[in-house]
Amino acid sequence: MVKTEKKRTFLLEFEKPLVELQARIDQIRELAEETNVDVSGQVSELESKAEQLRLEIFSSLTPSQKLQIARHPRRPSTLDYVQAMTDDWFELHGDRRGNDDPALIGGIARLDGRGVMIIGHQKGRDTKDNVARNFGMASPGGYRKAMRLMEHANRFSLPIITFIDTPGAYAGVDAEKLGQGEAIAYNLREMFSLDVPIITTVIGEGGSGGALGIGVAEKLMIFEHSVYTVASPEACAAILWKDAKKSEQAALALKITAKDLLHLGIVDQILPEPPNCAHSDPLGAADILKKAILDNLEYLSSLTPEQRKNLRYDKFRKIGVFLEG
Template sequence: MLLDFEKPLVELEKRIQQIRDIAEDTDVDVSDEIRQLEDRATELRQEIFSNLSPAQRLQLARHPRRPSTLDYIQSIGDEWIELHGDRGGSDDPALVGGISRLGGIPVVMLGHQKGRDTKDNVRRNFGMASPGGYRKALRLMDHANRFGMPILTFIDTPGAWAGIEAEHLGQGEAIAVNLREMFGYEVPIICTVIGEGGSGGALGIGVGDRLLMFEHAVYTVATPEACAAILWKDAAKSPQAAEALKITAQDLKSLEILDRLLPEPVGGVHNQPVQATEILKTALLEELQSLLELSPQERQQLRYEKFRRMGVFLEG
């Protein structure tokens, strides 16, 4: 999938490849020309990805080739064992989780899981979890707290499933219980927004001691399309809504909601997933070591104070 703002860069890279092919066929030395074009491509890539608008960052956060929760879990963890079911008759594939080790430390990892293609997206409901998914997450987090295992959550959803059946099954109650219980857990909790963090669907696994976000990830109370439809009755105004909502990692860092911004490789994590995985694993290990030095009571108090500070402002 090619995004609009990536087209000039892709065209330049195609031109470089064409010159290489012609040089091989004609045995002409064009190394200087190729070097100049490659330098220009590097400059253009840096220029494009350092000046993205919130709407463009949202496009990157939704990129179909962006690594998913399972991609990261299987790359950073050892001895990964996926666990299934909420013990109430449901096993939601839109929210996955299980037991693993991170740097030798037993942990529970869980997160939203989008599909890799259209068929898989339909099966996983595009990463929009049902009440059963949040109850499965609660079961796994209770397990982690009982056995003293840190909890690592990975957020990547446009929001919780908003179907009528989800309301019948208690979507709001399921998310609310997760919020309440996560505040009381004694083990360290680290939440990472790896793509799109939308509404209560994100918050259902988003209460933690640390909030991390990738550079081009977004975190929002509602999708810009939904916000534009509500405010202006026109979803086409979503770029203005994205600007106003302050959805980017940079915005959330300035608002002191985000604890750590994870830099992405130039071009986005979908272009260099191995490097992105190394960045994420390093950050998680550093934050986890820091949290393990605190007592459970200290972590709970800091978690409480962290969320109490959110939304506080002074009028001049």
């Protein structure tokens, strides 16, 4: 009972009908086991109904509903994917300037036997953990640490895998004093010059320059219910309409969903999520992500460093291009 209540605490409003139907199916199965009654026909009918309901719900989500999924507290984080996909993970710390930002982590690991450098934003699971991780909003020291690790990877020919999951870079006064804009701009410039393959995946929420600071890559992938945007819908609404409550309208206008981003040529590949989304099956999501990374890594490894850099350059030069009628 306690376990069920805890699970329900993290339910999104549009998920409730599906979860209630699944609970009913489980209840019928348990009762059938106790009474030794054949209910296979009834269960099969309800499972078909549940599958139809699942398709209806997740195929018609609004941008703001997808944002809720992207921010789900149980959505797999960078460390979750590292644990599920890799071997011999060894986290590296510090920007060599006296800072070690827990909101942006990185380290060396083996992915299917191959050495890689993994870097990603890290949110917390609960309020206390989120405060410690600053809700995944990295400071200048975090971006400098990320760049240090990328340069290390480049020196030792390790492919770079980055995971984006942040509402944006930390915008506090202290961050500005320490050069937040310069740190991100430096990363953008230097990532274009790295020789090794770079693959980036938006695993949750990708916001503003905070996402771009580790997001310059030949291949940019995104999970189907993740979002990627120039500013959070709340920030956009506050700026344009002086009313954060209009965030739903802003989310629609910003084109933050995976399908919109693929259509606009910003992302290269949409990764499907397990039924009921990644937060319901983290291991399933990790299997999908791992296969996609390995497939892209095989292709990028066959190119020369110059070809990879040209891919990066061409990709970002095309973003934002438009024609006036």
